[in-house]
Amino acid sequence: MIRIERRLTEARWLVVAVPLGSLVGAAVLSSIILFLTGHDPIATWARLLDRGFFASGALSATLVTATPLLLTGLAAAAAFRMQTWNIGAEGQLYLGAIGASGIGIALRGQPALVIIPAMVIAGLVSGAAWGAIPGVLRAYTRTNEIITSLMLNYVAGLLMSYLIFDSHSYWRDLSSFTARVFPQGKYLSDAANWPSFPIGGIVIPFGLLLGAVAAAFLWLVYTATRFGFEARVIGDSRAAAHYAGIRTRRKIVAVMALSGAFAGLGGASEIGDFRHVLDPRGLQQASFGYAGIVVAALARLNPFAVIVVAILLGGLSNAGFSLQGATFPAGLVGTLQGLILFCALAGELLVHYRVRIGRPTRKAPLGRVEIA
């Protein structure tokens, strides 16, 4: 018999132990899946960790992958904290990539000091606009934002394909014969490449620094502003917020737009740091938006923890991309992310509840008062 009792206070040490335990639990469970499908779990994990973190240059590549994950993780954290379920970070990231690459093409020939800030702003604005759509629908027509934001992911993906496959598109490269036969986007000028900063053998991409600033910003918003306080009240109890006279509708739109802006910046960073071209297939395969949900949940919605978790999961994703092949089947990274999330959810129980194993006592023991 398993009994579950509510804890009166959150157990502090569990706040760190549970995410770590989740990673270990997911590693064990995925090893079982690997073993059952005829793969050597230890060898697979050794290659995964080596390619993600320890091989030469691996950590620098991991930081590039971690950047969009950090930003989509912040997007999920920003919305989930208010119990607003923005599942649309994927599409908002695409829009950010579309916006940043569009402005990058338009400003060809301009110096980096003009192009790069313009790309950052374009990414933020287009992501925010796409995120605001389900926000407005939620706030003013009470439409479930989970489904609308998710449907918009598919629409954004198709929009991105359209911009590359349509022969009149501004984004499509038509300058050479091969580009006319095999549709691809226009590459940005070298001035649009975001800078990177080598520190002790590790190269830190500009986008990661922006992501760290965004994390600090989100933390400040939620801890030090009236806006964040009201959003937290809405998250904890919508009814209480209503009675307190908090303008719930505006806040929902604002938080969805903020969330979308983070994801959009993630899309801009993919263009500026890594791809330098709008690449629908590559962005769709990476599925950073969905992985951001895993990042945020494992970080328990803490913006600074999001940074650490994004780098950890970024390593796994990065290794997954580079190892993919016959001995390293596709789908393993997604499976692993799902398992991590399951373990984190199960672990959340331990933070809030005490689990007792044994038969329920029939009689209360005399002379002893148990303090939970």
Added chain:
Amino acid sequence: MINDSVLVVIAASAISYGTPLLFAALGELLAERSGVLNLGVEGMMLIGAVAGFWAVQTVGGPGWVSLLTAVVVAALAAAATSLIHAFLTITLRASQIVSGLALTIFAGASGLSSYIGHVADLGGKPARHEFDALNVLGLRDAPVIGPILLHQNALTYVSWALVALTLFYLYRTRPGLHLRAVGESPGTADAMGVNVTAYRYIHVMIGGALAGIGGAFFSLAITPSWLDGMTSGAGWIAIALVIFAFWRPELALVGAYLFGAFSSLAFTLQSRQVHLPPEVFASLPYLMTIVVLVLVSTGWARRRLGAPAALGVPYVREER
């Protein structure tokens, strides 16, 4: 001939495209009626698609044996997947929203379904057997109703029976009454002596099984092959469908064919040389889902007819 007219062709293929949505929506409807929201439908459908396709390639014998086994395997695999969600949300009281999302990430495109498909090397091969359209009463060429109603495959007819069965179960049987009680007021149901936990587990797993059959419909009927992420959002549309149908099976049938029509419209108009970018047609089902959802969320429908009162709320006897 009238059977070649655009409307008849669209109506006939709307039923075909609507069938997987109907299976998945009926399953989600039963799970939600017990008070458990499962956002993992997309993942469970993809597990069903890959498991069903694997079974049809592996199990020998006559075509119908192979196909029947495939449907059973798909249902069992997806039901097993849904068990994770049931355990996390019912026993461990985890957030139903996050757990459902986790299920879709775990099982969905670039997750376990993709892993299984790649490990078993299922991609790029035609199915050994597929669900062909039947010629019911030999009347498939009858004007209008022939192609629409009498020239569908066996699973479509099964889905019709399932709608009737679900209606009967929900409104005419004692377990159906208990199920509705569990979804509306688990505390009351518990006091009546209904095992809330058991009802929730069973219906989440029935939901999984039906989503699995819906997924197998993609890999065994619509495009008889396996492709990573081949349901492309159908699971999410099925969840929207449950809201659209106000949690009623007969309306789920109507909704499924409405959304099926949006999908078939895309293919039919494209093949008839309507000059618009293909992406415009392809995005139609998603955009229409949003539009329809907005319509049923506002105005007269705002009373939320039918939403189970305890949907999304874990039941804890001690904290009642």
